[in-house]
Amino acid sequence: MKTTAVERVDGALLFQPAPHVDERGFFSRTFDAKVARSVGIDPAAFAQDSLSRSVRGVVRGLHVRRGAGESKLVRCSYGAIYDVIVDLRPGSPTYLNWASFELTDTEQTSLYIPSGCAHGFQALTDPADVSYRIDRPHDPSEDISIAFDDPELAIPWPLPATLMSGRDRAAPPLAAALKQLADR
Numbered sequence: 001m002k003t004t005a006v007e008r009v010d011g012a013l014l015f016q017p018a019p020h021v022d023e024r025g026f027f028s029r030t031f032d033a034k035v036a037r038s039v040g041i042d043p044a045a046f047a048q049d050s051l052s053r054s055v056r057g058v059v060r061g062l063h064v065r066r067g068a069g070e071s072k073l074v075r076c077s078y079g080a081i082y083d084v085i086v087d088l089r090p091g092s093p094t095y096l097n098w099a100s101f102e103l104t105d106t107e108q109t110s111l112y113i114p115s116g117c118a119h120g121f122q123a124l125t126d127p128a129d130v131s132y133r134i135d136r137p138h139d140p141s142e143d144i145s146i147a148f149d150d151p152e153l154a155i156p157w158p159l160p161a162t163l164m165s166g167r168d169r170a171a172p173p174l175a176a177a178l179k180q181l182a183d184r
Contacts, residue, residue: 001035008099009087011114013039015073019108028108030075031133041112046073050132054081054123057162060130061120062146062171064088065139066181069115073133076103079125082158086146088181089116098153105129118146118177122157144180145171 006012015035019028033043054060062084074083086098102124103109113119121130145167148157152174171177 001029001032003035003039006085006099006111008094008097009085009114009117010092010094011112012085012087012099012117013041013112014101015110015112017108019106026106030077030108030110030131031073041071045071045135046133047137048134050134051077052130052132053127054130055163056123056126056128057159058123058128059120059148059157059161059164059168060122061168062086062118062148063120064116064118064144064146064177064181065136065142066144066183067139067142068136071115071135072113072119073110074103074113074119074121075108075110075131076105077108077129077131078105079123079128080104081121081123081128081130083111083121084119084155085111085113086118086153087116088118088178089114090182092116098155100155103130120148122159122161124158143167144177146177147171147173150174 002016004014019026
């Protein structure tokens, strides 16, 4: 498994496995505790695994948690997604930078998102399944959403947004989210 630092977001990492492909399909290691430890991630720190399924065009996010935040390891286990992370950590050298990735089921690449970064994605296929490994139990009172189409971020989502949750559709701009994060 190859590990690559994400240049535009300090502390973010891509874990790229080498799937074994043959006439039956493929086999891929999607998590390796030894590899995680080698880049400073405690594999025992993860508290829950989750899975979302989305239809093509769905946008989920941008989401971040106040308080202690949360670190995530995300992977598109089926289909393809356009995945985005935004660095919202004021002391970070990459503060307010964002990076995007196409994550697919054929590659099984995982993206490590450090605490304090917002995360969102758009489903490029119908369906797209996203697996999450999260380091803290979910607490809805800590959730903050940011408008996916905030002009300050100017993220070029590849498809028109077809469906979103009510919370995501009504999400405030980045400036309001930054104020919420500062009011911890």
